[in-house]
Each structure stands twice: as C-alpha cells, then as structure tokens.
Amino acid sequence: xxxxxxxxxxxxxxxxxxxxxxxxxxxxxxxxxxxxxxxxxxxxxxxxxxxxxxxxxxxxxxxxxxxxxxxxxxxxxxxxxxxxxxxxxxxxxxxxxxxxxxxxxxxxxxxxxxxxxxxxxxxxxxxxxxxxxxxxxxxxxxxxxxxxxxxxxxxxxxxxxxxxxxxxxxxxxxxxxxxxxxxxxxxxxxxxxxxxxxxxxxxxxxxxxxxxxxxxxxxxxxxxxxxxxxxxxxxxxxxxxxxxxxxxxxxxxxxxxxxxxxxxxxxxxxxxxxxxxxxxxxxxxxxxxxxxxxxxxxxxxxxxxxxxxxxxxxxxxxxxxxxxxxxxxxxxxxxxxxxx
Amino acid sequence: xxxxxxxxxxxxxxxxxxxxxxxxxxxxxxxxxxxxxxxxxxxxxxxxxxxxxxxxxxxxxxxxxxxxxxxxxxxxxxxxxxxxxxxxxxxxxxxxxxxxxxxxxxxxxxxxxxxxxxxxxxxxxxxxxxxxxxxxxxxxxxxx
Amino acid sequence: xxxxxxxxxxxxxxxxxxxxxxxxxxxxxxxxxxxxxxxxxxxxxxxxxxxxxxxxxxxxxxxxxxxxxxxxxxxxxxxxxxxxxxxxxxxxxxxxxxxxxxxxxxxxxxxxxxxxxxxxxxxxxxxxxxxxxxxxxxxxxxxxxxxxxxxxxxxxxxxxxxxxxxxxxxxxxxxxxxxxxxxxxxxxxxxxxxxxxxxxxxxxxxxxxxxxxxxxxxxxxxxxxxxxxxxxxxxxxxxxxxxxxxxxxxxxxxxxxxxxxxxxxx
Numbered sequence: 001x002x003x004x005x006x007x008x009x010x011x012x013x014x015x016x017x018x019x020x021x022x023x024x025x026x027x028x029x030x031x032x033x034x035x036x037x038x039x040x041x042x043x044x045x046x047x048x049x050x051x052x053x054x055x056x057x058x059x060x061x062x063x064x065x066x067x068x069x070x071x072x073x074x075x076x077x078x079x080x081x082x083x084x085x086x087x088x089x090x091x092x093x094x095x096x097x098x099x100x101x102x103x104x105x106x107x108x109x110x111x112x113x114x115x116x117x118x119x120x121x122x123x124x125x126x127x128x129x130x131x132x133x134x135x136x137x138x139x140x141x142x143x144x145x146x147x148x149x150x151x152x153x154x155x156x157x158x159x160x161x162x163x164x165x166x167x168x169x170x171x172x173x174x175x176x177x178x179x180x181x182x183x184x185x186x187x188x189x190x191x192x193x194x195x196x197x198x199x200x201x202x203x204x205x206x207x208x209x210x211x212x213x214x215x216x217x218x219x220x221x222x223x224x225x226x227x228x229x230x231x232x233x234x235x236x237x238x239x240x241x242x243x244x245x246x247x248x249x250x251x252x253x254x255x256x257x258x259x260x261x262x263x264x265x266x267x268x269x270x271x272x273x274x275x276x277x278x279x280x281x282x283x284x285x286x287x288x289x290x291x292x293x294x295x296x297x298x299x300x301x302x303x304x305x306x307x308x309x310x311x312x313x314x315x316x317x318x319x320x321x322x323x324x325x326x327x328x329x330x331x332x333x334x335x336x337x338x339x340x
Numbered sequence: 341x342x343x344x345x346x347x348x349x350x351x352x353x354x355x356x357x358x359x360x361x362x363x364x365x366x367x368x369x370x371x372x373x374x375x376x377x378x379x380x381x382x383x384x385x386x387x388x389x390x391x392x393x394x395x396x397x398x399x400x401x402x403x404x405x406x407x408x409x410x411x412x413x414x415x416x417x418x419x420x421x422x423x424x425x426x427x428x429x430x431x432x433x434x435x436x437x438x439x440x441x442x443x444x445x446x447x448x449x450x451x452x453x454x455x456x457x458x459x460x461x462x463x464x465x466x467x468x469x470x471x472x473x474x475x476x477x478x479x480x481x482x483x484x
Numbered sequence: 485x486x487x488x489x490x491x492x493x494x495x496x497x498x499x500x501x502x503x504x505x506x507x508x509x510x511x512x513x514x515x516x517x518x519x520x521x522x523x524x525x526x527x528x529x530x531x532x533x534x535x536x537x538x539x540x541x542x543x544x545x546x547x548x549x550x551x552x553x554x555x556x557x558x559x560x561x562x563x564x565x566x567x568x569x570x571x572x573x574x575x576x577x578x579x580x581x582x583x584x585x586x587x588x589x590x591x592x593x594x595x596x597x598x599x600x601x602x603x604x605x606x607x608x609x610x611x612x613x614x615x616x617x618x619x620x621x622x623x624x625x626x627x628x629x630x631x632x633x634x635x636x637x638x639x640x641x642x643x644x645x646x647x648x649x650x651x652x653x654x655x656x657x658x659x660x661x662x663x664x665x666x667x668x669x670x671x672x673x674x675x676x677x678x679x680x681x682x683x684x685x686x687x688x689x690x691x692x693x694x695x696x697x698x699x700x701x702x703x704x705x706x707x708x709x710x711x712x713x714x715x716x717x718x719x720x721x722x723x724x725x726x727x728x729x730x731x732x733x734x735x736x737x738x739x740x741x742x743x744x745x746x747x748x749x750x
Contacts, residue, residue: 036705038639056703057641065484066641067671141512233547234517238648240703243641254670264483266671269643274661288547323649323701324537325516388686389667392679409742419740422749423723427689427737429748430718431682431711434622436630445750458750474630482638482673 003155003173004180005193010168012189014045019186020094028062029096030055039095048097050164053140054315058246059098060109063125067266070121075259087124094182096132101145101313103133103157105246111307112249121265130178133158134170139203142316144329148211150313152203163198171198208329209336211310214300217335222297225289231331232292234324239269241318241326247299247311250275270294296331346400346466348375350459351386353406355413356448363452371456372463375403382406384417388428391442395475401466403458405445418446440465441472485527488557491583491590493526495555501581502552505542507535517542521551531557531585538695540565541651543575555581555592560606561695563599564728565651568693570596571731574654596731603729609720610694614713621710634674637681639704642672646684646708649701652691659683685711690719690736693728 008016020027021043029048031040037052039059074081106126113122136143136152145151155161159179162170171193174180183190221227242248252268255261268275271291277283285291299311312328319327352358358379364371380386383406391402404425412418429439443462447455485493492504503521506529510516515535518528519542540562542548556562563582569575577596584591584602593599610618621629644660647653660668660680668683669676684698685708692712699709719725722745725736 034705038704056705061484067482067673067676068484229547233519234542236541236645236648236701238645238701239641239643240645240701243643244703252670254666256669256671262483264671264673267641272644274657288545319511321703323645323697323703325510325514327511330511389679389683392682396675396679409746416740419742419744420737422744422746423737423740425748426722426745427715427718428686431685431689431715433626434629434711434714435633435678435682436626436628438626443750444748478634478675478678480673481675482677483671 003161003175005196006172006174006183006190007165007169007193007196008162008172008190010045010170013162013170016186016189017045017048017096023092025092025094027094027096028059042096050097050134051138053136053138053143054099054317054320056317056321057244058105058315058317059095059102060105060246060249062093062095062129063106063109063122064113064249064251064267067264068121070253070263070265072262073260085121087120090124090128093125093129094132095129097134098131098158099136099315100133100152100154100156100158100161101143101150101315102246103131103161104145104150104154105157105313105315106131107157108247108303108307108309108311108313109249111303111309112247115307130159130182131157132160132162132179132182135161135163135198135201136203136205137164137166137201139205140316142319142327142329143203143205143314144208144316145314146205147208147329148310148312148314152205153198163201165196165198166201169196171196205314209333211336213336214332215304217338218297218301221335221338222293228289228293229287231334232289232326235271235288235292235326236324237271237273237288237291238323239267239271240321240323241295241328242269242271243267244317244321246313246315246317247303270298292326296328296335300332344467344471346374346463346471347398348372348401348403348459348463348466349394349399350375350377350403350405351383351390351394352377352379352403352447353383353386353413353418354379354381356407356411356446357405357455359449360447360451360455363449364455365452367452369452369456371459374463374466375459382412382414382417383421384412384414386421388424391428395437395441395472396479398476400441400469400472401462402442403445403462404442405447405455405458408446408448411448437475438469438472440469486529486531487588487590488531488583488585489526489529491592492520492529492555493523495581496520496526497523500553501555503548504529504555504557504583505539505548506557506583507531507537507539519548519551529557535559536696536700537649538562538565538651538697540569541649541697543569543580544651544654553579553581555583558582558584559695560603561693561728563593563603563606564608564693565695566728567596567599567603567731568652568691568728569654571728571733571735572652572691577731600730608726608729610713610717614694615717618710618713618717622714633678636706637677638674640672640677640681640706641704642670642677642680643703645701645703646698646706649697650688651695651697652688652693653684659687681706681708681711684708685715688712689715690723690725690738691727692716 113119303311508518582593
C-alpha cells in the first residue's frame with residue numbers, strides 16, 4: 001500500500017482538531033481519567049492522551065454504539081407507524097488516536113456487518129467516519145499485533161496514520177481517499193513529509209506465535225474438553241472481554257416503551273451463560289469452557305472461514321480488562337504450540 | 341410553577357391503607373386528585389425498584405403506605421418493609437436522588453382522614469419541589 | 485517449598501481434598517486463581533500482597549464444585565464470604581477447608597465454628613480510611629452526588645463483571661435476565677445503568693462483606709465499593725448487624741426488630 005507522506009507539528013495538529021470541531025465533526029479520542037485511558041468525545045488536543053499504550057475500550061462504539069436506536073414505532077387508531085432512522089442526519093465523526101490494531105479491527109467489523117446483507121445503519125455511520133490513527137511508540141506484554149498480521153506502525157485500515165517523530169512533529173501518512181479529503185482546507189497546516197522515517201519511533205512487538213498453526217491447532221483441540229476446561233476454569237463468565245474488544249460484534253435487539261417506543265440494538269456477549277439459551281430450556285453451550293472455546297474459535301477459525309478476515313487484531317484489551325487474568329495471548333500460544 | 345400539577349404514585353397495602361383510602365371516599369372526604377393508587381397485598385411486596393420505575397415513568401412524588409407496626413395482615417410484612425425502606429432511602433440519598441419525593445406512612449383502615457391529609461400535604465409538598473426533571477431526563481440518555 | 489505449598493501438597497497427597505483453590509503467578513507479575521489438583525503441582529501456589537481476589541466466588545461455580553472437596557486459600561473477606569454463604573444455605577459444613585496463610589504457619593479451618601472464631605478475632609468494621617471517604621462523599625451536596633453517579637453510571641457497559649466477580653451474586657438466573665416482563669432494561673443506557681447498579685447494591689445490602697472484588701473487576705473503574713460500604717455502614721448503624729460473621733445468622737434485611745427506627749414514616 002502506497003501512502004502519501006506529510007508532516008504536521010503539534011500546534012498545527014491542535015488547530016486541525018479545532019477545525020474539525022468547528023466544521024461540526026464529533027471527535028472520539030483517548031482521554032485520561034484517573035488511572036485509566038478510554039475513548040471519549042473531546043473538544044481539543046489538550047484533552048487527548050497520546051502517551052498511553054492502549055485504551056480500556058476500543059473505538060468500535062463510533063460505528064457500533066453500546067446502545068443505538070434502529071427505528072421507532074407508534075401505534076394509533078389500530079395502525080402501527082414505523083419511523084426509520086434518518087441516516088442523513090448521523091453526525092460526521094473523526095476517530096482520533098486509535099491504534100493501528102484498532103484501525104485494522106474496523107476491517108473485521110465491516111466484514112461482519114456487511115457479510116450477507118449490508119447493515120444500513122452501520123454503513124451510514126462508516127461513511128461519515130474518518131479514522132486518524134496514531135502509531136504505537138510503546139507496547140506492553142499483552143500486545144501481539146505482529147502475530148496477527150498487524151504492526152505498531154501498520155497503515156492498513158487507517159485513513160491517516162500519524163507517528164510521533166519525537167521532535168515535535170508527527171509524520172502523517174495519508175492512506176485513503178477519505179484521508180485525502182481531510183486535508184482539504186487544511187493543507188497549510190501540513191508540510192512535506194518525504195524522507196522522514198518512522199521506524200525508529202515505533203514500539204517493538206515481537207512475534208509471539210505462528211498464526212498458521214492456530215486454526216489447525218483449534219481444530220485438533222475442538223473436542224478436548226479437559227483442555228478447554230483447564231484454560232477457562234477461572235473464567236467468571238462476564239462480558240468484559242467482548243465489550244472492550246474492537247471486533248466483537250454480537251448484539252441483542254430490545255424494544256422499549258410499549259406500543260409507542262423504540263427498537264434498540266445493544267451489545268451482547270457469547271461469554272454470558274444465557275447467550276445461547278433456547279426457549280425450550282436447552283442450552284447448546286451450557287459450560288463456561290464451551291463459551292471460552294467459542295470465543296477463540298470465532299475469532300481465529302470461523303471468521304477467517306466465513307468472512308475471510310481474522311477476528312483478532314492483537315490489541316490485548318480483553319487480557320487487560322479481564323478480572324481474573326484470562327490472557328488470550330497465552331491461550332492462543334498454547335494452542336499454536338500444541339503438538340499434533 | 342403555578343400551573344404544575346404533580347403526578348404522585350401511591351403504593352399501598354390491600355389490608356390497611358387501601359381500605360383507609362376507601363374509607364376516605366365513603367366518608368365523602370375530598371382529597372387531591374393527583375394521586376394514582378396502586379394496590380399491593382402487603383408493603384412487604386413493594387419492591388424498591390417499583391419506586392424507581394414510577395420515577396422513570398414520570399412520577400414527581402411517591403407515597404408508600406401500609407399497616408401500622410403490629411397490624412400487618414401477614415404479621416411482619418411491614419416490619420420487613422421498614423428495614424428495606426431505611427436502607428433504600430439512605431442509598432437514594434447517597435446517589436443524589438431527592439428522598440423528599442418519597443413519603444412513607446402508616447395508614448390504617450380506620451384512618452380515612454389521615455389518608456386525605458397525607459395525600460393533600462404530599463401533593464402540596466411535591467408541588468413546591470416542582471417536576472422531577474432531574475430523574476425524568478435520564479430517559480433516552482445514552483442511546484445513539 | 486513455602487509452608488502454604490507444603491500444606492497444599494500434604495492435603496492433596498492424603499486425598500483430604502481433591503482441589504486446592506489458591507493463587508498462582510499470572511500476567512505481568514499479578515496473581516491469578518489456580519486450581520491445584522495434583523500434589524506435585526503445589527509449588528505453583530503463591531501468596532503475597534498481589535493476591536486480592538475473593539476466591540470464594542469459585543465455590544458457587546458448578547464446574548469447580550464438580551472437582552470435589554476443596555481447600556481454599558483465604559483472605560479475611562473470603563472467610564466472611566464463606567460464613568455468609570453458609571448462612572444463606574449455599575455451602576454445607578465439611579464441604580471445604582479454609583487455608584489461612586501467614587508468615588509463621590498455615591492455619592487450617594475445617595468447620596464453620598472454627599471460621600467464626602477466627603473471624604471474631606478480626607476487625608470486620610470499615611477501615612478508618614473507608615469511613616472517612618464515605619463521610620467526605622456524604623458531605624457533598626445532593627446535586628453533586630447525583631452528577632457524580634450519573635457520570636460514573638454513564639460509563640457502565642453492563643458487562644456484569646461486578647456480578648460475575650461477586651461470590652454473593654450467585655443466582656443462576658439474575659433479575660436482569662428475567663424478561664417476562666423486562667424488569668431491568670437490557671441496554672446500557674443511562675436509565676438502565678442506574679437501575680442495574682441500584683439493584684445490584686440493594687440485593688447485596690446486609691449481605692456484602694466488602695471484599696471489593698466488584699470494583700476491582702469493573703473494566704471502566706466505577707467505584708462500586710462506595711455503594712457497598714454505604715450500605716454496610718447503614719446496616720450496622722441502623723440494625724447493629726454485620727454480614728459474614730456467623731454461619732447461622734439472618735441477613736439484616738430478612739429479619740427485623742419491632743423497634744427499628746421509623747422517624748421518616750408518617
């Protein structure tokens with residue numbers, strides 16, 4: 001992938017963000033609060049954290065919000081009136097400061113939501129969203145992007161990728177047409193960036209496992225109940241891993257409000273015991289070990305098979321958020337390294 | 341707010357307060373029409389969450405009332421309810437939810453006049469506090 | 485081999501228990517729960533200041549119960565959880581052993597009476613710092629408190645990590661999952677989040693032993709402990725009652741005294 005290179009200073013970057021705001025765009029960016037950094041709607045660069053490794057949550061809420069209205073309905077005089085969302089009224093959004101792994105995750109989300117029939121609400125949000133990622137200058141032991149096809153400076157998925165060059169300048173790689181559109185009217189804030197190298201400014205993330213060996217490993221292990229039970233005995237069955245995950249896309253549909261109300265889409269998780277419970281009372285995944293297996297199978301086997309895209313980008317959020325230290329890297333590595 | 345007519349929901353027990361409110365009517369005593377009475381078998385059945393549901397549905401004030409201590413039809417439902425109210429009031433206040441909007445009371449089947457007075461005074465009190473917009477505005481927040 | 489490892493090895497080797505639930509080394513130097521089932525693996529056990537999880541949560545998991553009789557490495561709050569679970573008829577006498585690690589020797593508590601005696605010697609009150617924080621928060625204005633919680637709850641994901649981490653949230657079907665009718669809204673919008681968090685706190689009133697695992701589990705860092713401690717404090721002040729100090733006592737909200745305070749009732 002060929003990208004166009006520019007550079008931009010910190011002050012010019014602050015100006016760029018306030019220009020977006022003045023143009024009516026919402027800006028979702030990492031913000032520090034106490035000892036946690038998480039995505040929040042921000043007004044200026046000052047509010048944005050750039051020195052963290054990773055946010056608690058992913059930026060997926062920009063396209064797949066925690067709770068969103070699909071349509072509203074009204075019942076009057078024996079007739080039901082459905083009001084569709086005005087897709088044209090959705091706000092223009094810039095996601096700023098997401099990591100290259102997060103940008104790659106949007107590719108996975110797109111593959112899920114537009115798999116068989118395109119999801120109009122998701123696609124409308126996507127059309128109005130620009131991803132301005134910031135490359136990683138640090139990583140921690142939970143990061144494994146390089147094992148799943150990404151990298152701390154990978155441009156795939158981003159519209160613009162910024163890299164802090166450490167001398168007050170950011171290298172700006174304009175990756176997509178959407179990224180190029182972001183330059184319109186802001187050309188003066190950028191300088192030429194040809195010849196500026198980002199490699200020395202990037203975090204080092206060692207390859208932790210051989211991806212080729214994961215899918216066959218999973219297939220071999222599928223029926224090994226003791227193996228899955230061993231991995232997941234301490235798992236408590238909450239939804240923290242799925243909710244912070246940038247690619248987890250399971251949702252629930254809920255109607256609220258009686259005969260006049262709204263149909264809402266909200267996050268759900270395959271880790272919950274009732275996720276697969278049938279009306280009959282039968283539950284095809286009654287054990288937590290089966291639900292843990294499902295999580296790994298879905299990301300590393302089912303998604304590549306069905307959507308042709310890996311369901312994990314190695315951001316490490318699930319491992320960091322897990323209250324009982326279910327470390328996905330450790331578990332995937334065990335699967336990849338298992339002897340046939 | 342001269343035009344404001346508060347919505348008040350009253351959660352009452354079947355055996356004492358509901359009968360008391362009935363007595364108010366059969367005694368032809370007038371009282372504030374802002375109250376909507378919901379009858380329960382016992383104050384012990386009045387889940388704390390019902391109060392929050394009432395606020396979420398637009399109530400500006402709430403009355404919870406049942407048998408006086410030692411008069412419970414089921415002997416101890418009101419005693420259990422009282423403990424729950426003590427804890428719940430404290431929690432609401434801690435969360436910044438104005439407990440002045442919830443009036444707890446004991447009204448027996450013989451206290452028709454007390455019921456009328458309770459409703460009238462509560463309505464007046466809630467009228468003074470104004471609509472509970474602080475809670476009602478939560479509806480719809482957090483939906484994209 | 486540490487005294488704890490030695491004791492675990494002995495218990496497993498003699499088949500006194502089938503599993504030792506304790507702490508092992510996890511990611512980044514943190515501790516994680518481990519389930520030791522072979523005497524030769526007892527060396528995996530550790531115990532230090534990083535071992536915070538209330539392991540009693542696993543006593544209620546069907547998968548763990550299936551492993552057989554357990555010895556549980558406990559912290560003070562874990563012992564109180566065991567007593568509370570016993571008082572609620574959730575665990576049977578002689579179904580587990582409690583291992584209390586200390587610098588000198590490992591104390592082994594085999595009966596509820598022994599756990600009660602051990603807990604009686606501990607201070608089960610809120611700490612001075614906890615009381616001071618509660619006081620500071622209560623001193624804020626009503627609107628300030630409301631704004632604080634609205635902001636906190638607006639971040640709640642409804643991932644239910646707080647519920648999953650809590651050993652006393654053991655219902656196989658939680659009220660939030662009852663949907664005929666829907667009692668607590670499923671979506672994590674502001675009203676649904678408030679109702680969920682109020683319900684979680686209220687259902688633990690008079691039961692919570694203040695282990696703090698709900699707060700530690702929360703991925704977005706909502707200080708749930710404040711709600712629990714407020715209720716612990718009110719239950720003690722109002723009813724002179726403490727959870728988790730007896731295997732037999734009633735929960736504060738399942739009982740009453742004829743002279744409970746009622747100055748707020750007309």
